[in-house]
Amino acid sequence: MDLLLASLVDGFLLGFIYGIAAMGLTLIWGVMNVINLSHGPIIALGMFTTYLLFMSLGIPPYIGVLLAAVIGLILGVIIYLIAVQRVIDAPHLSSLLATFAVNMIIIGIGTAIFTTSPRNVDFRLGALTLGSITLQYTRIIAALIAILVTGGLYYFLYRTRLGKYIRAVANNRSAAELVGIPSNRVVAISFGLGTMLAAIAGALIATFLPFTILAGGTYETKSFVISVLGGLGNPVGALIGGLILGLLEGIIPAFTQTTWVPVIEFVLFVIILLVRPNGLFGAKE
Amino acid sequence: MNILEIHDVSAGYGEVQILWGTSIELRDGMLTSLVGSNGAGKTTTLRTIMGLIKPWQGKITFEGNDISHLPAHEKAERGLVLVPEGRQLFTDMTVEENLEMGASPQRARVNYAKNLERVYELFPRLKERRTQKAGTMSGGEQQMLAVARGIMAEPKVLMIDELSLGLAPVLVLGLFGTLRELKKLGITILLVEQNVQMALAVSDYGYVLAEGKVALEGSSRELMKNEDVRAAYLGL
């Protein structure tokens, strides 16, 4: 019983981080109707940023998260300008292939440099004991940061001029042009924000779970499941979807082996696509 | 002086040519109407002026500068603003957010508070609905918001595509009244309007577009007397 409770809380905390990874994916979809298949490698780059800064320079992982965010943002804008911009109005297959190519390039270079051997950030903060359950502080702090990032994203989208520009472009791009919003620049920044969220998620996960350069793929597919669960293009849905998935991952091990987790997640994915294709909370448009 | 000139412009969609050497001039501070039957190319003309469609040929000058190939957002920044056909509001955003987005050009940002007040005076209904999502408003309210959003940009030239479409007569009268007010403020207006009679009644000058070309132009008074115009558009 206590084990289940601890595992549930662990899953719930992880859910906030899944939430921001999925928000990144869903933000990009909402603004430009592109499914970013390079989401996973960026998550992995976020992990390696924290890892390398900590292992080689001793930079604390939470500062590493900040740098991962900056790298994710810049890299995203570059990916957009080079690979996505040209195909943004083409059929979806073109942008899928373009972002998949980026995915292969990053994975290829990453594998060449880092190999696929597992890493972990050798960093401990101890645990919090509540009655009979223990929770790692690293998980708690990561979840708190994820909540902060979510709040920050909302503040940005609803209270700042650039954030409102992003919502305007997502809502009606040509109308945005007509009122004087430089929509191409805004779309590029949105892509960067989406990848920034991926990099932050990766950097946070790296503070308490082991990973490889290929690990991003798993989290990318989880982001798909969550985005569809919450409704593509709906950031609040992404957060709630993330929490649902996190809780599921907390419960499943109590009943069966963890190897069944992806199977169950994808069965859920298919069921939602069949029964509620717009997600539990409604998709954009 | 002409604030906006369109010289011999051709444009279209894909392979299909719609405009065949259209030329239009807007005198500073005047209200000009552009009329023509359905499919004549009025909307295409406005979209080409705005840069949503690239001109194939010809030249567009604004305040003496060639703006033929500027993107739409830069034209809006300079004071050339379009209230598009079909309103094109930010339907997921509130009324006030739409107005705020309308004030994106630098010039308009400085006077945001003043312009917002003016717009709410012109359309008290919008003030009542300021926190409502634009997409949930009635058609008439949405049309008011589309015009109001255009005014928020502090335009030097305001182009309006179908001011009265689908609106109750009372509202139409109100909006035409608004046009007069805007003209008094010194804004140059290009009006595309189904209701040719009303359009010519408020405007100083008019163009009749047919099959992507200017078929006729003249002062509104002359056009209203013209036999062809009377027969084709005024039902007289």
Ligand SMILES: Nc1ncnc2c1ncn2[C@@H]1O[C@H](COP(=O)(O)OP(=O)(O)OP(=O)(O)O)[C@@H](O)[C@H]1O
């Ligand atoms: N996106 C498009 N793709 C292809 N053809 C188009 C497109 N938009 C308009 N057309 C065609 O261009 C021609 C001119 O259309 P336009 O919308 O400019 O006419 P209009 O004068 O504004 O008519 P209305 O009074 O009905 O609004 C029409 O034959 C129309 O079918």
Ligand SMILES: [Mg+2]
């Ligand atoms: Mg039209």
